[in-house]
Amino acid sequence: MTTTTTAARTGRNWGRFALHYVEMIIAMFAGMLLIGMLRSAAxxxxxxxxxxxxxxxxxxxxxxxxxxxxMRVRGHRWAPTLEMCAIMFAPAVPLFPLLWAGAIDGGVLMLVAHVGMFPLMLAAMLRRLDEYAGCRH
Structure with a gap:
């Protein structure tokens, strides 16, 4: 069975999946940059x-x-949208007690949290595969 046949049968498009992942990373960094600049300016x-x-x-x-x-512009429902938002916080919050205890510093917090974000996003997307690789959008 060819990949094309499998994709047609399941309705999944892995190119669309990859595009969604990249788009969300770009949107995430754009939000961080633009809103961060506005906050600093204020x-x-x-x-x-x-x-x-x-x-x-x-x-x-x-x-x-x-x-x-x-994600809302792309037509995603609230559940996956809020799930992705929670992932932005998830890698760092458990590290706060280590930060407060002096076991790690702010640099380690940032490094671990940022590195952790990307596989967590990917895992959430794979969990909702039809949401991201389906033919809905």
Missing amino acids: GLGLSHAEQPELWYLAMALDMSIGMAAW
Whole structure:
């Protein structure tokens, strides 16, 4: 059975799946950049060195806003949209106690959280494969 036949039978398009993944990453970084710049311009910037957990939470919120906006434009339902938003927070929040105990610093928090985000996003997308690779959009 060829790949084309399998894709036609299941209604899944792996190119569409990959495109969704890339689009969400771009939207996530666009939200982080644009909203972060607006916050700084308004004098509401946070210091990564002095308040790494608050800085991360604000950045995760910015990424979530960008990603959620794009997912809604693409026609995604609220459940997968909010799931992706939660993933922006999920890798870092469990690390906060280690940060507060002095076992890690803000740089390690950022590195682990950012590295963890991408496979978690991919796992969520695979969990809802028809949402991202289906012919709905």
